Amino acid sequence: MKDQYDLVVIGGGPGGCMSALHAAKNGISVCLLEKTRDIGYPVRCGEAIGEMGVGQFFKPKESWIATRIKKCRIIAPNGTKLKISFKKEHGYILNRRIFDYDLSLMASNEGAEIHTKSYVKSIEKINELYHIHFDHLGDSKVIKSKIVVGADGVDSRIGRWAGIRTQFKMKDIESCVQYSVGNIDIDINRMDMYVGKKHAPGGYLWVFPKGEGFANIGIGVSGKYSKEKSAKKYLDEFIEKNYPTATIHTNMCGGVPCAKPLSKPIADSLMLVGDAAHFVNPITGGGIAAAMKSGMFAGQVASEAIQAEDTSEEFLQKYISLCKKDFVNRHNKIYRVKETIQKLTDEEMNYIADKINQLPPHKITLAKIFTTAILKKPSMIIDVMKMFAGF
């Protein structure tokens, strides 16, 4: 480990690894610090992503893909199942453990240093350099860096230490639990999403297949409602009722942002990426692609800043512009739709599901579901139109 780097990346998920990869590729010195003992583990993720979410960066390796998702069912509170086939783009359920590990290998192949078991305790800016204080395998260490990328996830503190308010409002975060479940009967090409207050108030419950007979079954309950009944209680009741033979092989929990993207995820010599910058699709909770994209942009902009010898907030504005154009504007529109969807009652959701199910199966698309929802909540029209226009 050196005393000083051009860039220190804090956090070794997809956002952090992509930052390190692209910064190193562009020739600057990079050190990535990960608090846990493994890159890619523990997995705190449903692991679903669209084909292009990965494909826009890499030709996916078979080992990254657990299952291919070709269809989904959205299940209304009354049990009505809306069946949708994905025609344009399929999805993947990833093996995040392998995927993240490979991303970190790619970053190190480009010259980035990776250090696990490295918990960052504080950062302070002295003159032009960030001093990063961390515990590494029980020893207290300090390294200096011209730029810091905070890729430290939903519980990011890096931004706070640089004066960016990263705390979530309770209505903008989902309280989540997920089990890796075995001994169940499922279709490996189909994902199920249970909606409504009955299943998961302000969020949804998912069954994402990971292989023959096993799946990620998880739930997100909005922080607005999690006080009344915990996510774990909802999930346990669901599994007992719907998958009584299930065996639980992994317990995990976590928070998923369903917030507006931070409007200013930068400070002098510092950028936040991925969940740390609240870059998550506020309806689906999907954040891998946005983390990778923002990570890539941050890595590129960091290398440009080093070459230009200007790491000021003003220079780093370019990072914000790149994210805005790519996904932030779209996430802002999706956020408004989310707010309206959260206001739908279970009765309204049942009505929408029953209406849509009267259509011939080939006509059932996500767009159709939204347009039918509009009939119930006319105020959604503009938001939904904006959302689809942005796609």
Next chain:
Amino acid sequence: MIDIKENACDFCGVCVSVCPPDCIEVRESSIIIDNDICIDCDLCVYICPIEVLSSS
């Protein structure tokens, strides 16, 4: 004052993500709440998905 059922904690950090005064530190396998800074808002108790935290 927040009580922690530490053996049940998954160290996921969702409590950190909502803590207004930023008084929680979650590491790979530890959680510390600084009760001197804690404002007793109980948001961490409400957001914890597995009911590890309680207020007293």
